[in-house]
Amino acid sequence: MLKFFTILDNIVWGAPLLILLVGTGIYLTARLGLLQVIRLPKAFKLIFADDKGSGDISSFAALATALAATVGTGNIVGVATAIKSGGPGALFWMWIAAFFGMATKYAEGLLAIKYRTKDDNGEISGGPMYYILHGMGKKWKPLAVFFAVAGILVAYFGIGTFSQVNSITSSLENSFNLSPKLVSIVIAIVVAIIIFGGIQSISKVSEKVVPFMAIIYIIATLAVILLNANQIIPAFSQIFAGAFTGTAAVGGFAGAVVKDAIQKGIARGVFSNESGLGSAPIAAAAAKTEEPVEQGLISMTGTFIDTIIICTLTGLSIIVTGNWTVEGLEGAPLTQAAFSSVFGNPGSFALTFCLVLFAFTTILGWSYYGERCFEFLFGTTHIKLYRTIFVLMVALGGFLKLELIWVIADIVNGLMAIPNLIALLALSPIIIKETRHYFNKR
Template sequence: MLELFKGINDIVWGPPLLMLLVGTGVYFTVRMGLFQISKLPKAFGLIFKSDQSGDGDVSSFAALCTALAATVGTGNIVGVATAITTGGPGALFWMWVAAFFGMATKYAEGFLAIKYRTKDANGQAAGGPMHYITLGMGPKWKPLAIFFAVSGVLVALFGMGTFSQVNSIASSVSSSFGLAPQFVSVVTAVTVAFFIFGGIEKISDISTKIVPFMAILYILAAVSILVLHADQLLPTLGLVLKSAFSPAAAVGGFVGATVKDAIQRGIARGVFSNESGLGSAPIAAAAAKSDNPVEQGLISMTGTFIDTVIICNLTGLTILVTGKWTVEGLAGAPLTQSAFSTVFGNPGALALTISLVLFAYTTILGWSYYGERCVEYLMGTKAITPYRILFVIMVALGGFLKLDLIWIIADIVNGLMALPNLIALLALSPIIIKETREYFKEKK
């Protein structure tokens, strides 16, 4: 059964879906003239200065932090390390490519989130792919919206939102402090309950406090390592570029990788990390107190830049400049931990554990909200409380279970989330492009 679902997962996350995800970003990039470069300064300026008089529930900054809470997770530490150990240094280059074009896709998602959001029966903002599919493309496309929402609930309850994140927290705390994984998962569930029963306001409130702190802590530590290995930086960048277009030779414990490996691992890791095109982030963007789709799209675009171009990139370069990627037997979190330990020793490993716990914890909170909005779309507001109770139970179980099959199924459903979202982005692209051009023409 496990091998069967691994095969299905390889098909779902194979070249066709990855090409469609990147291709959608390429399309928006070409049609809007590399705007993710020219408009990036404005996008960062809007995070704190955009119009906050709209019908949303939280500020644009809080909505961005909620989206980042869900995307900046264990993948930024574990996933990047895995991409390099299996795809070689060249995987980092293809991660940059995925992020660059992913910024354009994330802009389109943020735009549609505001353009087609509604209010639920409790008066809270409701948006995301299920809403812009039915409101933008028409009622006849509702089965596609339902397909997305069901996938979102399953991923929130059984994968990205619970078991994998809780397992990362429990194993990290257990190895660093000797606490039982079961105890850690129950404590995590209790604290998660406190925040998710407070709704988007409580989730965004904790996200605006934790996300900037954890990002700054991690960035400062990684930059310190790069500064102390400054003489290796240029050779490392050269190795990344060379390995992106030619096979990476075996060295030390690294067994070598083909160009195909580098492309597939790098793009997949970039997409998994920033979730551009998967349709999750626009659910959070729809809660922003902004009525301007273009401005919220630009703010959403910065999330991909922060997640992949900055945080994932720093992780990758840190692993490469320290040379730890060639050490046999090191992979995943231990590989990144070893890179940090070269400069900071045991305190560095402890700092990485804290970062990993914070990254995973905020991902749980972000995905709890995504699942909640999908449940509300499918069954109405009456289903929100039962969903929250079930979500907390799933978090508590995370330290008791090792369910490889469920994680693989969650990856499959996560990939399936992207299909209806990408169809909607491309179908509604004329509206996105037209209104974006009109906005910047008026600004001129």
Template sequence: MIEYLDQLDSFVWGPPLLILLVGTGILLTIRLGGIQLLKLPHALKLIFKKEQSGEGDISSFGALCTALAATVGTGNIIGVATAIAAGGPGALFWMWLAAFFGMATKYAEGVLAIKYRQIDANGQVAGGPMYYIINGMGEKFRPLASFFAFSGVLVALLGMGTFTQVNAITSSIESTLHLPAEGVGIALAILVGIITFKGISSISKVAEKVVPVMAISYLIICLTILATHHASIVPAFKLIIESAFKPLAAVGGFAGATVSMAIRNGIARGVFSNESGLGSAPIAAAAAKTEWAAEQGLISMTGTFIDSLVICTLTGLTLIVTGVWQTPGVTASALTETAFNSVLPTIAGIPLGSVLLMVCLTLFAFTTILGWNYYGERCCEFLFGVKSIKPYRLLFVFMVGAGAFLQLEAVWLIADIVNGLMALPNLIAIVALSKVVVSETNAYFDYLNQSKEVEIKSVRVVKEQ
């Protein structure tokens, strides 16, 4: 069964889906005039915008942090290591490429999330791919929306939101602090229950506090390691570019990689990490307080920038400059820990690198659990109504606790497969509604240009007086 699921997983995440994901990003990049490059400074400014107007449950910053909570996870640490271990340093280049075009896709997701959101029976905002499918494409496409929502519930309950994250936390704490995995799992379930039963407001408040701290802390650690190997940074970039376009021979513990291996692993792990095109982030984006769909699209776009072009890049560079990517006998999951320990000291017999990585992994995985709880809840509510929310939350908390007792490789493969299947209906909707995205974009920037003209005229009048 494991072998069959592994083959199915490789098929789902094979060239057709990867081409569709990147192709959609290329299409949107062209239609939107390279918005992810030209408007990135404006998008980054919007993250810290204090004014909040329009309908919504949480701030735009809270929506971004909630999306980042689910996006920035073990994939940024273990996923990058896996990509480089299998595809070589060149995989990082293809991860950058996927992220660049993925920013345009994430922008479109944010725009459509706001454009087609609605209010549910509890008075809360409901949005995401299932809503922009039925409200944008029409009721006849409800089966497509239901397929996305069903996939989302399965991913939240069976893998991305529970088992894989819980296992990452418990195994890391158990190996570093020698605490029993079962006890950690139960404590984790209780904490998740306390936070998630209060709803999206509680989740976003936790995310707003934890996500910036964990991201900045991880960046400081990686920059510290890079500073000690500063002479290797430029050669590392050269190696990344060169091995992205030509085969890399076996060296040390690295078995060698072809260009196709670098492309596949880089794009697949990149998309898996930043989730651009998978349709998860727009569920959180829909809850943002904003009057302009394009404004939230720009804010959502920065999520991919932060996740892949910043955090994943620093992880990759750390692995390359320290040389651990070619160390014999080191598994992909242990590469980052080895890199950390190669620079950071050992205190009282305890490797500081292992401790700091444990803290980072724990925070990354914990926030991913919170984010996916909300994603699964919205998908469940779409399928079964608001009455299903409490039973879903109970089941989710139970699955979090159970994750510490289970080692189900089959479940992880199923979750990965269904996670890939989430992308299909979402990408279909994005392409079908791309005209709407362009229209909303033009309306927003026309408004900004008119506002600037009014301000300039006002300043001139004041000076003349």
């Protein structure tokens, strides 16, 4: 059964989906006139501008909530996995995925505001299921339902619970010998206290924790890179050479072909920043703004922060220390080895601290994503039931080692992207029209 789902996972995350993901970004980049480059300074200014308009949370809080869900184990474990299997050249293809992904994320944020609505409790609801339904028409409702079902399954069984809890419990067990079962119950209690407070509670935690954890991690990775400053230029040389020629490395690394670098780099880049998957616009819809273009610009900074900054720093710290060539080092231990080579045991503890915060905030972000998908399908009456099941799933995370469920979750995660990308392409004339109208007014 595991073998079957692994094959299915490779099919879902194969060339067609990767081409659709990157192709959509390339198309939107061309039609929007390199907006992610030209308008990036304005986008960062908007993050801290005063909010004008109705919504549940500030634009900054919406971005922090979206970053809470995306800045996670993918930035530490995913980057290490990509470089280990695809060589340093994989980092170049992560940049490519992020560059075009910024245009995709802009489009998602714009549509999230344009087609958002209110639920029976007066809270904002938005995201791909709403811009499919209200933008493309009611005949496309099955596509919206397909997205919402995939979103709930990913929240319950994948990115939202088991994989994050397992990352936290295993890292704390390795570093401090804490019981995974006890840790998962404690996490569940803290998560319950926060998520039963709704989006305001989640966003309050996110807008404090996300900037803090990002700054700590950025400082730590910069220290690793700067203390290996003589390896920075060779590292970039390896990245660009490996992207197009493949890499043959010493130290037990068998060699990565260009195909692996491209596939692992793009797949992990998309997995890290979630551009095109349709998750971030669910948080963006709750922002206090009446201007879709402005929220689109703010949303695209999330991809820049997540991949261009944080993933790059992780990748460089692994490459400059040379640990990626060491046989037997993979995933989090690979990144941990890079930190330990500079800081010793304190470096390993610092990475554990960052990993715990990254994974915990991802749980919070995905609890909200799943909740909005649940509300779209079943209304607000049973929201407490959704939250209770979510907390139970978090608690179970330390008791289970279900590789099969993780593979299934990866499949459903990929399936989320399909209806969203169809909607982005179908609604691209509206995205372009709104963008031109906004900038022509100025």
